[in-house]
Amino acid sequence: MRMLNKLHVGLAISICLFLLLGYLIVKPKAEDKPPFLSFSADLDGVKAWRELLESKNSRVKEWRLDWSELPRGKNQLLTAVQPGTVTKEDVNHILEWVRQGNDLILLDQQPNEWSSYFPIVPLNGAHGQNSGNPSAADEARPIFREGDAKDKWTGVVQTGFRLKPSPDQHVLFSDGSGVLASQMAMGAGHLTMVLTPEWLTNERILANSHFELAWPLFDRPWSTVWLDETHHGYGTTRGLPAVYPAWIKLAALQLGLALLAWLWLRGKRFGPVYTPRAWTVRRGDETLLAVAGWYERLGFSREALSHQQQYLRQLLLARWGLSPSATAKQAADAARVRWPEVQAARLERLLEPPPALPGGVKPFVQRTREMGEMIAYLEKE
Numbered sequence: 001m002r003m004l005n006k007l008h009v010g011l012a013i014s015i016c017l018f019l020l021l022g023y024l025i026v027k028p029k030a031e032d033k034p035p036f037l038s039f040s041a042d043l044d045g046v047k048a049w050r051e052l053l054e055s056k057n058s059r060v061k062e063w064r065l066d067w068s069e070l071p072r073g074k075n076q077l078l079t080a081v082q083p084g085t086v087t088k089e090d091v092n093h094i095l096e097w098v099r100q101g102n103d104l105i106l107l108d109q110q111p112n113e114w115s116s117y118f119p120i121v122p123l124n125g126a127h128g129q130n131s132g133n134p135s136a137a138d139e140a141r142p143i144f145r146e147g148d149a150k151d152k153w154t155g156v157v158q159t160g161f162r163l164k165p166s167p168d169q170h171v172l173f174s175d176g177s178g179v180l181a182s183q184m185a186m187g188a189g190h191l192t193m194v195l196t197p198e199w200l201t202n203e204r205i206l207a208n209s210h211f212e213l214a215w216p217l218f219d220r221p222w223s224t225v226w227l228d229e230t231h232h233g234y235g236t237t238r239g240l241p242a243v244y245p246a247w248i249k250l251a252a253l254q255l256g257l258a259l260l261a262w263l264w265l266r267g268k269r270f271g272p273v274y275t276p277r278a279w280t281v282r283r284g285d286e287t288l289l290a291v292a293g294w295y296e297r298l299g300f301s302r303e304a305l306s307h308q309q310q311y312l313r314q315l316l317l318a319r320w321g322l323s324p325s326a327t328a329k330q331a332a333d334a335a336r337v338r339w340p341e342v343q344a345a346r347l348e349r350l351l352e353p354p355p356a357l358p359g360g361v362k363p364f365v366q367r368t369r370e371m372g373e374m375i376a377y378l379e380k381e
Contacts, residue, residue, distance in 0.1 A: 036082040036197060037234075038062060038227040043203035046081055053218060053225055063226040064236045068093040070226070074101030074188070077222040082197040083231035086113045090231075099187025105217060107197035109159040117184065118193040119164035123177055140208045143180070145173040153209035159195045173213055181217075192217060301364045305354040308371040312350065315378045328352045343377070350374055 035044035039062070054060045063070070063078065067090045070078065078094070091113060098104050111118060143153040162178025165171060172181035181194040194217070199210035229235070316322040322334055332348035350371055
């Protein structure tokens with residue numbers, strides 16, 4: 001027992017050393033995901049903001065297809081946080097979707113693709129970076145929101161651009177250098193541009209007044225909130241079925257159902273199941289006639305019937321306790337208590353001494369068949 005315990009301890013120590021050395025040699029590294037992903041818990045991800053959205057709206061989903069395939073309908077929101085390259089076709093598709101009564105919120109530090117709708121101006125010739133002191137990008141500054149008191153909100157602004165005000169746009173908030181967020185109506189929907197996507201990251205959402213300034217943009221009862229991941233490099237396609245039009249897929253489905261029905265009709269058998277003729281003829285009448293002919297030729301017909309009669313009396317003894325020496329009438333009286341009159345009369349006739357059968361095989365076959373049916377009837381009892 002002591003040797004067994006030492007063996008277990010040694011094995012456990014060896015396993016622990018193996019795991020420790022493996023961890024030190026091949027130390028697993030966390031996947032370095034791109035920034036602004038809605039499913040990323042990294043400091044530069046926006047998973048915390050997404051979970052808050054899901055707590056307020058149960059229909060928050062990722063969108064990984066092309067913008068041209070956005071679902072039709074109204075009262076939907078698509079949010080794109082610092083998207084990658086947006087083509088002109090993407091812009092045309094998403095604006096058509098917005099005009100149908102949906103909303104689009106873009107958070108981008110340098111939205112050059114949207115300059116036709118939201119003109120941007122650099123600060124002191126900056127190109128995507130904050131101007132002035134390099135540390136100014138990490139310093140909180142006053143943020144002004146329409147209707148609120150001055151110096152009530154603060155935030156860190158990393159972009160070196162500002163939106164150019166337009167009469168058809170509604171300024172949401174700004175700083176001392178210009179407009180940071182603006183909204184415009186487009187058809188039955190709204191298009192919102194925000195230059196501070198870093199406010200939604202897990203690292204900064206609770207810093208300064210970032211949450212208080214950003215959350216009112218999303219505090220509306222949309223039917224569905226889509227989070228764009230297509231322009232973060234996680235786009236997918238619908239696959240091969242999307243290549244074919246709907247009428248071809250419908251025709252293929254109907255053809256498949258018809259094929260299944262045809263196979264079912266060909267393979268399924270309706271009505272009663274009949275015993276094949278080979279089993280009733282070749283293994284039934286022909287065999288019985290051959291055996292009967294053999295008995296007839298050798299003159300053993302009466303002996304064969306006598307053997308069957310003796311077996312029938314043995315069954316009566318085993319089932320009913322009727323003595324083998326009982327007469328046919330006594331057996332019939334005992335049968336009338338249990339069986340119908342027809343069966344009792346048939347039993348009495350079969351237990352009488354075998355009569356002299358006329359020549360030929362058929363009378364013997366008929367007699368031995370009746371005897372066999374009576375034996376089977378009694379065995380089932």
